[in-house]
Amino acid sequence: MSQSDWVGGLPPTAPFKDIRNQRSATAERKAYLLRELGDLINKVPPLIMSSGIERTREWRTAREAAAKIAGNSRSSVNDLTRAITNMKRFS
Numbered sequence: 001m002s003q004s005d006w007v008g009g010l011p012p013t014a015p016f017k018d019i020r021n022q023r024s025a026t027a028e029r030k031a032y033l034l035r036e037l038g039d040l041i042n043k044v045p046p047l048i049m050s051s052g053i054e055r056t057r058e059w060r061t062a063r064e065a066a067a068k069i070a071g072n073s074r075s076s077v078n079d080l081t082r083a084i085t086n087m088k089r090f091s
Contacts, residue, residue, distance in 0.1 A: 026077065033080040037070050040087040048090055059090050 041063055048059045066083040069075045 029077055030075075030080060033077065033084065034070055037066060037080055037084050037087065040084060040091075041066055041070065045091045055090075062086050062090065 045059070048056055066087050069079050069083045072079075
């Protein structure tokens, strides 16, 4: 007997919604930018490792904002580019 049996079943899941009217070239560009942004988010730059607390706090704030943009499926190419530029200033 699993927990879902006596609790009332599994919660309903939302059906997948595809973003329509998106050109394949735009989708490929967004995928490339998301990959680049993901690499910047997941690696701490050497400058941050050797800097003070204020610089580290700035980087963490920028990282959280970039992660939010990367996690949003409706982020535009411009949003992703701005987030990448913002993260590259710490490199």
